Amino acid sequence: MPVDNAHKSKSKGLSHTHRQNSTGMSLARYDSDTDSPLPMASRSRLHHLFGQIEKEFETLYSENILLQDKVENLQERLDAYIAGDKTGSDSLDIPDGSAKAKRSASHISQKIKKSYIASTSKLVSSFRQATPAFVMVKSYHGHKDGVWEVNVSRHDSMVIGTASADHTAKIWNVETGKCLLCYAGHQGSVNAIRFNPVKDLVVSTSGEGTAHIWSPTVNLPPHEILRSQSSEDELEMSEKEEANDELLEQMGSLRTPLRELIGHNNVVIAADWLCSGSQLVTASWDRTAILFDAETGENLNTLFGHDQELTEVRAHPSQDLVVTSSKDTTFRLWDFRDPNMPVTVFQGHTQPVTTAVFAGSEKVVSGSDDRTVKVWDLKNMRSPLATMRMDSSVNRLCVSQSQNIIAIPHDNRHIRLYDLNGNRIGRLPRSNRVGHSKMVCSVAWADENPLCNMFSCGFDRQVLGWHINTQIKE
CATH class of the missing domain: 2.130.10.10 (YVTN repeat-like/Quinoprotein amine dehydrogenase)
Structure with missing residues (x-):
């Protein structure tokens, strides 16, 4: 079932804050670690690189959440359209918004389906005939x-x-x-x-x-x-x-x-x-x-x-x-x-x-x-x-x-x-x-x-x- 977007955003924000805090704690711990064999310049360079990697992952994670939301919304619209729900049908993007355009789009879709099924059946039957026994x-x-x-x-x-x-x-x-x-x-x-x-x-x-x-x-x-x-x-x-x-x-x-x-x-x-x-x-x-x-x-x-x-x-x-x-x-x-x-x-x-x-x-x-x-x-x-x-x-x-x-x-x-x-x-x-x-x-x-x-x-x-x-x- 679809997850509420506000709940996702809240979870994402909490997760982001937690990562920032944990990262800051880690950096502070490493900065205060005087027993580390690494030179200070090398440690700073590593911290900088890890920070960039973390930002890239955060960006990818955000994009993934947005894409998932879009997919779920489209799936809901498609399910409503198949079930004959008018509200779902109205939410479909049709240029002129007319009933005629909707029927035309539906008619074209049905023709494409029938044509695809017929051509596929013909192709499969030809393969069956040509296959030696x-x-x-x-x-x-x-x-x-x-x-x-x-x-x-x-x-x-x-x-x-x-x-x-x-x-x-x-x-x-x-x-x-x-x-x-x-x-x-x-x-x-x-x-x-x-x-x-x-x-x-x-x-x-x-x-x-x-x-x-x-x-x-x-x-x-x-x-x-x-x-x-x-x-x-x-x-x-x-x-x-x-x-x-x-x-x-x-x-x-x-x-x-x-x-x-x-x-x-x-x-x-x-x-x-x-x-x-x-x-x-x-x-x-x-x-x-x-x-x-x-x-x-x-x-x-x-x-x-x-x-x-x-x-x-x-x-x-x-x-x-x-x-x-x-x-x-x-x-x-x-x-x-x-x-x-x-x-x-x-x-x-x-x-x-x-x-x-x-x-x-x-x-x-x-x-x-x-x-x-x-x-x-x-x-x-x-x-x-x-x-x-x-x-x-x-x-x-x-x-x-x-x-x-x-x-x-x-x-x-x-x-x-x-x-x-x-x-x-x-x-x-x-x-x-x-x-x-x-x-x-x-x-x-x-x-x-x-x-x-x-x-x-x-x-x-x-x-x-x-x-x-x-x-x-x-």
């Missing part, structure tokens, strides 16, 4: 440690593979969320998993320094047969489901690879198949990449050049081109189409390059710990076509070949979407119940999957399936 559809549970990579089968978009620090790689059914096969042949953390583009094969890499080639298929009995093995009188439905899952995991476990690729003397961080499917390239912390023959496991060529550990390797989807990323802040393009194998070095980042992937036939997208993502043209490597600045380090990104959208996973648990021109599309939701709770390590697009067209994995042991709708409604 990012929905988490499915989650896949089973790994006991962080998941380093997720990948989609080249032959069946309803099958994905994951590589985990729990020393296993798993094959999943996208629709049911069940683990179809658990590969437990590695002795160390499984860092990557990639599907062969031609054959029904998978390569996985590990911290033990090797890469394994194995088949992602396994002959399992129908789920209904397993369910019938338990008597309905002995087990409840939930117990039967748990027993069936354990039996499926036991029967769907694989420990022996078809072929083991040996040649590195340190962690093999990634591997990828060439477009023919008969050769593959591995990348290691020993600063080299090796071209292997998938049929024989023979070392065809060792690729030297990086000054520090490699972080990623990706092959071109239709040509014999490979790009390797490294902690030396560069990524290199290796051309296996030429017998001389020319190499192009990209120097555009200031910190370790964590990922570099092909986008279409003529572009490469790179991401780095320097919190940038850059799009490059293979025909002009001097400067990037687009640069996207992030707020966190970038991990293994992926580009949708059909939509030309870059999905970017981050250390700060976010996943952002951009187009190849560097325009931001959106960010996937993240809350206590949706999204990742720790670092997102990898993403993978599944453009042909009607249920989930993108997958993500993180160090929170989660593998999530998303439906990304980027079509803007007119």
